Every structure is written in structure tokens, then in C-alpha cells.
Amino acid sequence: VVVVGADAAGMSAASQAKRLAGDDVEIVAFERQQWTSYSACGIPYWIAGDVDGPDALIARTPEEHRRRGIDVRLGHEVVALDVEAHTVTVRDLGSGDVQAHTYDELVLGTGATPIRPNLPGIDAEGVLGVQTIDDGAAVLSWLDEVDARTSGPARAVVVGGGYIGVEMAEAMVRHGLDVTLVDLAAQPMSTLDPDMGVLVREAMEGFGCRVVTGAAVDAIETKDGRAFGVVAGERAFPADVVVLGLGVRPATQLAADAGLWLGDSGGLVTNDRQQVVDADGALVPGVWAGGDCVESFDRLTGGRIHVALGTHANKQGRVIGTNLGGGEATFPGIVRTAISKVCDLEIARTGLREKDASRAGIDVVTATVESTTRAGYFPGAEPMTVKALAERGSGRLLGVQIVGRAGSAKRIDAAALALWNGMSARDLAMSDLAYAPPFSPVWDPVQIAARKAADLAESP
Numbered sequence: 001v002v003v004v005g006a007d008a009a010g011m012s013a014a015s016q017a018k019r020l021a022g023d024d025v026e027i028v029a030f031e032r033q034q035w036t037s038y039s040a041c042g043i044p045y046w047i048a049g050d051v052d053g054p055d056a057l058i059a060r061t062p063e064e065h066r067r068r069g070i071d072v073r074l075g076h077e078v079v080a081l082d083v084e085a086h087t088v089t090v091r092d093l094g095s096g097d098v099q100a101h102t103y104d105e106l107v108l109g110t111g112a113t114p115i116r117p118n119l120p121g122i123d124a125e126g127v128l129g130v131q132t133i134d135d136g137a138a139v140l141s142w143l144d145e146v147d148a149r150t151s152g153p154a155r156a157v158v159v160g161g162g163y164i165g166v167e168m169a170e171a172m173v174r175h176g177l178d179v180t181l182v183d184l185a186a187q188p189m190s191t192l193d194p195d196m197g198v199l200v201r202e203a204m205e206g207f208g209c210r211v212v213t214g215a216a217v218d219a220i221e222t223k224d225g226r227a228f229g230v231v232a233g234e235r236a237f238p239a240d241v242v243v244l245g246l247g248v249r250p251a252t253q254l255a256a257d258a259g260l261w262l263g264d265s266g267g268l269v270t271n272d273r274q275q276v277v278d279a280d281g282a283l284v285p286g287v288w289a290g291g292d293c294v295e296s297f298d299r300l301t302g303g304r305i306h307v308a309l310g311t312h313a314n315k316q317g318r319v320i321g322t323n324l325g326g327g328e329a330t331f332p333g334i335v336r337t338a339i340s341k342v343c344d345l346e347i348a349r350t351g352l353r354e355k356d357a358s359r360a361g362i363d364v365v366t367a368t369v370e371s372t373t374r375a376g377y378f379p380g381a382e383p384m385t386v387k388a389l390a391e392r393g394s395g396r397l398l399g400v401q402i403v404g405r406a407g408s409a410k411r412i413d414a415a416a417l418a419l420w421n422g423m424s425a426r427d428l429a430m431s432d433l434a435y436a437p438p439f440s441p442v443w444d445p446v447q448i449a450a451r452k453a454a455d456l457a458e459s460p
């Protein structure tokens with residue numbers, strides 16, 4: 001087995017295959033960086049100072065993988081695939097040597113590439129991304145350098161208000177920087193409906209982050225090769241550091257160059273065993289893929305969608321490893337669940353937003369409720385807002401969004417399971433969920449929102 005990319009998907013596949021098949025399988029994993037099985041998810045919290053890094057972010061070191069019998073080759077980039085001849089061409093980034101390796105089974109876990117628009121100044125020093133452990137280290141060392149250079153508070157502009165941008169904005173504020181977040185959308189966190197995103201904006205402004213929305217970045221201003229500002233929507237924002245959080249695209253150039261078929265998002269397409277298929281649905285023999293480089297089956301629409309999350313990468317990798325190790329496993333799909341936080345505001349969503357439902361031609365009703373994380377009279381009760389979406393007429397649950405203080409967001413899991421099982425909003429409202437005053441009001445806020453959405457959906 002040859003694995004390309006030694007992080008979540010690739011090494012979950014390798015580890016599971018080794019666990020099941022032992023010495024019956026020989027595995028070589030090529031990784032162009034110097035890390036294996038690292039948590040990119042922890043990078044914003046490392047930069048914020050909540051967790052140590054980088055070693056603490058490594059779930060399993062290259063040495064640990066090798067002790068389990070996986071031949072990990074760091075600093076090795078796969079530069080070409082030949083899926084007819086079953087070979088990969090690998091460049092040793094240290095020596096420059098290029099060699100071909102044959103495989104019986106190929107696992108593609110090449111991840112995603114951060115979007116870096118071709119703007120004037122984008123390559124200036126101080127314009128930083130946060131995709132890898134090395135990126136995290138580069139941000140921290142740049143912040144040290146900036147601290148040493150500036151007398152007042154240094155200025156950061158975060159471009160993009162998705163969950164990584166929002167998490168990075170918090171990290172920068174906690175570093176003592178003067179932070180502006182710039183986003184093209186009407187509100188930050190456009191994975192939520194705008195009426196929920198506005199709550200995120202208010203919380204960010206509450207902790208001192210300037211939020212500029214509806215503004216496209218036109219250029220990075222530079223001086224002597226360094227960034228000193230961001231121009232967006234005819235305004236200029238001074239910046240000693242610019243952090244890019246504009247989302248990612250599947251890293252599939254290698255696969256495309258080898259003639260593999262890509263879906264609309266540019267991600268590889270697989271069957272439910274994570275075997276790569278062509279445009280006719282026929283298997284590409286011996287090629288498997290998982291994680292950020294693939295599209296996932298969307299249980300809500302029956303289509304495919306690219307959702308770059310570690311939770312899917314780990315599961316898809318395990319599915320591949322189980323199948324390669326002689327077992328049988330399938331990946332059952334996703335319902336678009338995600339969770340995040342900014343300072344003490346928790347943010348979660350599952351299912352469709354209003355605009356997703358309209359795009360799919362579904363007539364949607366919505367109900368939004370303000371409630372509390374515990375019984376209102378119980379000490380420590382915190383505010384939370386829940387929005388539920390249901391289909392008019394049928395009452396089918398379509399989605400739930402939560403924004404609130406500590407104890408709010410993980411409640412999304414009950415809604416995600418309801419969606420997973422195709423339940424109605426009424427079913428979710430009447431489900432036997434846990435209640436006692438220290439944990440929830442007698443009607444859980446998710447159930448209140450679902451009940452109201454059900455009432456609306458069922459009303460003539």
C-alpha cells in the first residue's frame with residue numbers, strides 16, 4: 001500500500017490497515033512535510049496560548065508509526081501518479097532524488113489547499129496562512145518580530161470570516177493586537193444564516209475586534225516587501241500582519257494530472273467504500289481516497305459536497321484502512337454538522353441553511369428562540385439562541401443553528417442525529433432528551449425551536 005499524505009485521512013487508513021492485517025500488508029507513507037498525524041484544528045488555540053505546540057498537537061509521531069510497522073518517509077513529495085502502471089513518482093525534497101515506486105493499492109490523502117487569491121501584494125512578508133504546523137510556527141515567530149518592532153499595539157487584519165478566520169481573530173486579540181476582520185459576506189460565519197451570523201459579529205465587536213463585512217479585499221499594501229495594510233471596499237486598514245482564512249480547495253492537481261475524474265468542487269469522487277470512481281461510476285482499480293481531497297455523500301440532498309473537516313477525514317481514512325486490512329466498511333455520508341467558538345461564544349450548525357433549502361427548491365419555515373443553557377433560575381444559566389428549519393407541509397427537519405454561551409453548542413449533536421435519521425421537527429421536539437435544572441430548561445432550547453418550527457410547518 002502506498003499512502004500519499006501522512007495526516008488524518010492517510011494515516012488513519014494506514015494505521016487501521018496495519019492493525020487489521022499486520023505483516024500481511026506492507027505500507028509506505030510519503031509526506032512532504034516533517035510531521036505526521038497532526039491536529040491543524042489545534043493551531044488557532046496554540047496561537048491563542050490555550051494549548052502548547054507544536055509537539056502537543058501531534059497525535060502520533062513518525063517514530064510511533066514506524067514502530068507499528070508503517071514506513072513513513074518525511075520530506076518526500078509525490079510528484080506524479082500513473083494509475084495504469086500502478087506507480088507513483090516521488091521526489092526526496094532533501095536530496096532532490098526522484099524515484100518511482102509501484103503499488104497494489106494507492107491511498108490519496110492529499111488534503112486541501114488554502115485559497116490564496118492572486119491580489120497585488122499577496123506574496124509580501126507578513127501575509128500568513130494557517131494550514132500546517134509550520135504555518136502556525138511562522139505566525140508565532142512573525143508576531144514576536146512584530147512585537148519587537150512596534151511600540152503600540154500591533155495591527156492584524158484577518159481576511160475571511162469563516163470558522164478559521166474567526167478563531168484566528170480571537171487568537172490575535174488575545175495576543176494584544178488591534179484586530180480587523182474583513183469578509184465579503186453580510187455577516188461573519190456565513191456557514192450560518194445571516195440572522196445568526198449577526199450574533200457572532202456582535203460578540204466579536206464586544207471583545208474588541210473590528211468587523212468589516214460586504215467588503216472584498218482588493219490588494220495588500222506593501223513597503224520594502226512587507227505587508228502594511230489591506231485595501232478592501234475603497235477603505236484601507238493598516239496591518240502589521242495579515243492572516244488569510246478564505247477557505248480551501250481540494251488538493252487534487254496530482255490526481256487531475258493522472259487523469260482521475262473530479263467532481264464539481266474539484267474533489268475526487270468515491271463510492272461509499274472510499275474507492276475512487278470515474279465519471280461513469282466505474283472503479284479506478286486500486287485507488288482509494290479520503291479526507292479534504294474528496295467530496296462526501298450528502299445525506300440531506302443525496303448529492304455530493306466538499307466539506308473539509310477532520311472528523312470526516314478520520315472516519316473516511318478508517319473506512320479505507322478497514323477495507324484494505326481485509327474487513328468491510330462504508331462511509332455513510334454527512335449532514336453538514338460543524339462546531340466552533342469565538343471567545344466565550346459557542347457556534348454550531350447542522351443541516352441546511354435557508355439559502356441551501358431555497359436552492360434545493362424546498363419550501364422552508366424557520367423558528368428562532370432565545371433561551372438559556374440551564375433552567376433560568378439555576379446559577380450559571382447562560383443565554384443561547386437556536387434556529388430550527390423545517391419543510392413546510394411535511395414538517396421534515398432541515399437544519400438547526402445554535403449561537404450561545406458555555407454549554408450551548410454541543411447540543412447540536414441531538415439535532416444532527418435527528419437529521420441523520422430523517423426525523424421531523426416534531427419528532428425532535430418530542431424526543432426523550434435529558435433534563436435536570438443544572439443542565440437545561442425543562443424544554444431543551446433545541447426542542448423548543450424544533451417544536452415552533454413544527455407548529456409553523458404544519459399550520460395550513
Ligand SMILES: Cc1cc2nc3c(=O)[nH]c(=O)nc-3n(C[C@H](O)[C@H](O)[C@H](O)COP(=O)(O)OP(=O)(O)OC[C@H]3O[C@@H](n4cnc5c(N)ncnc54)[C@H](O)[C@@H]3O)c2cc1C
Pocket residue numbers: 004005006007008009010030031032033039040041042043044076077078079109110111112130131132164251254290291292293308309310311312313
Ligand atoms: C486552522 C485549522 C483549524 C481546523 N479546525 C477544525 C476543527 O475544529 N474541526 C474539524 O473537524 N476540522 C478542522 N480543521 C480541518 C482539518 O484539519 C482537516 O479537515 C483535516 O486535517 C483533513 O485531513 P486530511 O488528511 O484530509 O488532509 P491534511 O490534514 O491536509 O493532510 C494532507 C497531507 O498530505 C500532504 N501532501 C499533500 N500532497 C502531497 C504530495 N503530493 N506528496 C506528499 N505529501 C503530500 C500534506 O503535506 C499534508 O500533510 C481545521 C483546519 C485548519 C487548517
